[in-house]
Amino acid sequence: MMASIARSSLLRQVALVPKLPIATRLASQQSAIVNAARVATFHTTARRDLLPPLPQRVEGTVNDAAPVPETSPSHGSYHWTFDRLVAASLIPLTVAPFAAGSLNPTLDALLCATILIHSHTGFQNIIIDYVPKYRTPRARKLFVWGLNAATVVVGLALYEFETTDVGVTETIKRIWTA
Template structure:
């Protein structure tokens, strides 16, 4: 009802004002799309180097049966064997130390190969050879420590399946 009472001049002025505000808002939105944050590098770039010339072919790495499809197949077999090894002690109702040791070894191998794949994928040897070697040695040391801890837990305590059973029924 109030819009009818306004004069046409007031209506035209209000329309021009809202169009100007919308134009300013649109320009500000376009400008802020590119200027919202400052560009900051989280880490400095790694050292760059060029081996050879532009016309040299890319080096082809030597083939190895421990990498590629054989490695992937081994990882899938280990991961698939974890399912029956986890279910078998609880389904059979008996706690067998041999089965428990096999489960611990499979978990350890599965974890080691998984972390090794992460290191191979995300720490390239051609850019960071020392860091990659450090990560691989750290992984080997951690695997040895966890293997020793699992061995101690199996021999001097209740074992992994009994511990899981106790936690599950607690």
Template sequence: MASIARSSLLRQVAAVKPNPQQTLITNAARTTAFHTTSRRCLLPPLPQHVQGTVNDAAPVPEPSPSHGSYHWTFDRLVAGSLIPLTVAPFAAGSLNPTLDAILCATILIHSHTGFQNVIIDYLPQKRTPRARKFFMWGLNAATAVVGLALYEFETTDVGITETIKRIWAA
């Protein structure tokens, strides 16, 4: 079907020989037909002023152990520890509730820090202080609710690893 339509369109294009100026206008009209949305800035631009003078030193932020390399190292350690914690209950053949609780806590911490990094990266404090605060509080609330749900699932039901084992065998 597509080849039939394509050949007829090619014949129509080959039959008409417009001048170069008309071709430029036609191509521009074809291009703009595909651009259906206007270009809009989603975030307001940052302030465009210099604080201090040209000869002043750049401000250095106060060092904080919760930012930078310590934060990145902690994220990598948590992510790396998920591999053996996920495989260990199935490889050993024993379903230990303590190991299951550690796995749930590690997954919860990994998810929280991952979403926190997304909020920090995409909602800068300078541009959107209210939205960033709102999303941080939302993340903390969601983490607390999921933590409570995982605790209830671990204590009153079969647990994560047993559930995965049952789903895998089904």
């Protein structure tokens, strides 16, 4: 009696399986597997990460105060305000070429430049947030250079598309009416 109390519910379910008919055995085994998966999520086991942890280093001692970063207005409210202004300016720049009825190449180029700046600053914010400089300085530099290269390539491609082809707004207009 004491041994049955000490067994886990999964072991008791598996121990009862051979005494049951085949259909009931299959259902019982499936429910045992589901229950085992539910229970296993709450057990503490050895974690095996896909990637090894980044190198750890401790600077200072336990009694040192937390370092306060140097203030910079370009990384604070000015940066946020610029991002919001660019995002808000996309609304009229997207609607204006179609609402006016005439397609203006200057307005089209302004729309392309604003989309490019908006995309660049958005991806830059993602890199700043998710690739910390103090833990992975080489990866951060690689991502920043990759973003700058991609921005230049897309800028040149948009310039070529605007000067040698019909432009972005005309292309959107043609696709919309197709």
